[in-house]
Amino acid sequence: MGRAITPEELLDWVPGTILSSSDKLGWKGVSHRAYHYTGLDVFIPPLDHFMVVRYAAGQTPMDRCFDDRWSRAQCAPGDASLLTMSQASHWHWTQDVDVSHVYLSNTLMDRVASEVTERSVAEVRLRDVLCAKDPTLVAITDAITSEATQHGMGGPLYVEALGTQLAVHLLRNYADVRFRSSKDPGRLSSAQLRRVLDLIESRLHEALTLEDMAVAAGLGVCTFSRRFRETQGRAPHAFVIDQRVKRARELLTIGDLAVKEVAASCGFSDQAHMTRVLHARLGLTPAKLRASGRSAG
Numbered sequence: 001m002g003r004a005i006t007p008e009e010l011l012d013w014v015p016g017t018i019l020s021s022s023d024k025l026g027w028k029g030v031s032h033r034a035y036h037y038t039g040l041d042v043f044i045p046p047l048d049h050f051m052v053v054r055y056a057a058g059q060t061p062m063d064r065c066f067d068d069r070w071s072r073a074q075c076a077p078g079d080a081s082l083l084t085m086s087q088a089s090h091w092h093w094t095q096d097v098d099v100s101h102v103y104l105s106n107t108l109m110d111r112v113a114s115e116v117t118e119r120s121v122a123e124v125r126l127r128d129v130l131c132a133k134d135p136t137l138v139a140i141t142d143a144i145t146s147e148a149t150q151h152g153m154g155g156p157l158y159v160e161a162l163g164t165q166l167a168v169h170l171l172r173n174y175a176d177v178r179f180r181s182s183k184d185p186g187r188l189s190s191a192q193l194r195r196v197l198d199l200i201e202s203r204l205h206e207a208l209t210l211e212d213m214a215v216a217a218g219l220g221v222c223t224f225s226r227r228f229r230e231t232q233g234r235a236p237h238a239f240v241i242d243q244r245v246k247r248a249r250e251l252l253t254i255g256d257l258a259v260k261e262v263a264a265s266c267g268f269s270d271q272a273h274m275t276r277v278l279h280a281r282l283g284l285t286p287a288k289l290r291a292s293g294r295s296a297g
Contacts (some may be wrong), residue, residue, distance in 0.1 A: 115220025
């Protein structure tokens with residue numbers, strides 16, 4: 001059936017007029033587009049996101065083929081349709097409608113599902129829901145749509161919270177979750193650990209948050225922190241500091257970067273911060289480490 005299409009590519013398959021969009025707003029895991037559609041008969045390839053369709057204006061008989069089964073409903077303002085990720089579908093309607101789409105990434109859904117169940121998730125699927133009458137679902141999607149048009153203070157952070165709220169609501173009411181079998185569910189999988197270690201290595205020179213690492217593992221913050229400690233024997237923050245100390249020691253003993261440049265490249269806030277940490281961890285100052293490297297050479 002080919003690769004899954006992105007929300008941006010949906011317009012190629014379902015022609016309509018874009019009314020609003022979050023394309024350039026810097027949101028993570030959540031996106032939005034609103035459309036005006038005339039009556040259409042369209043096949044949609046699998047999407048790489050979960051989709052919520054909120055009917056905003058106009059009403060129409062709606063036919064949809066989902067998982068080789070046709071269903072029909074009269075969709076009107078206040079109703080919503082759901083479409084799971086990686087699912088081809090066929091839609092047919094006859095009247096003009098305005099709709100608001102909210103897309104949730106698989107990373108977001110997996111992370112929230114893992115956090116609320118405290119289990120490793122293999123797959124999340126939304127059920128075949130063509131016409132949901134759900135005020136809570138509509139209220140969350142409306143808030144996301146409003147943010148795409150009003151651009152309020154702290155927009156990306158606000159939408160991230162709304163996306164998490166929407167994911168929890170979908171998981172509680174409309175989703176089926178398949179879990180991974182694991183001999184040691186309290187630890188990170190090898191793939192999760194590799195993603196986290198790669199992130200730490202590539203961003204050691206930056207401010208690296210617990211949330212960043214949790215997202216790389218596809219877990220909530222609390223679950224990630226617990227499983228990382230179980231896997232590595234140290235808290236994530238302590239592990240990152242150890243990696244910074246290791247890199248600083250290497251650069252000071254075998255390189256010729258200025259001490260302040262070493263501090264910056266290892267993610268310390270300044271030279272004094274690096275000096276304090278090295279003395280606490282190794283009992284050595286940067287000057288002594290550099291001298292030991294030169295004497296060894």
